[in-house]
Amino acid sequence: DAKTTQPPSMDCAEGRAANLPCNHSTISGNEYVYWYRQIHSQGPQYIIHGLKNNETNEMASLIITEDRKSSTLILPHATLRDTAVYYCIVRVVKTSYDKVIFGPGTSLSVIP
């Protein structure tokens, strides 16, 4: 089973920041938080990941709470092309073990 919970859907006005929450209350110390998105009929696209510290790249920012039990993905200026399903995943890689389970994700609709 997926180790994360996300709201099933969200709307965001074009040009505004989209803040997508994720709960991962059972995350362990060596698990990273990864975010992907999937546009209809395509493979998932990697967005960002982090362990403890907040992260930022050209696509988004990732805010992880101090207790690491939740995180927020921020798309600073949402465009119509950001409409997609966003998946929050926790992942641990051990020798001979690496498994990534997808939950249902959040369907983000960016509205003109």
Place this chain on the structure above:
Amino acid sequence: GAVVSQHPSWVICKSGTSVKIECRSLDFQATTMFWYRQFPKQSLMLMATSNEGSKATYEQGVEKDKFLINHASLTLSTLTVTSAHPEDSSFYICSATSGLQNQPQHFGDGTRLSIL
């Protein structure tokens, strides 16, 4: 950035035939590759995990004799759907990773399989 190529992107075939899907990592060595299946309006469902040179690990409920996975090199994994039937019609997606926790999986663009 890292690229994973999946081929074919779309295939239609008759019931009872076998279909092979290829997944290639183009610019990195993929120690681990994953195969997912996705039905309409649902999330990705992990089918199996394969490490280069060893047998794939299948998720519960996935028939290993039905879905043959080969990961013969660090850049290529194949999924063969044997004796395909209409219920096998789905969107199949592969991903590849270098095996480092701090490196993401990279996904192919998927294969739309339709069995008539």
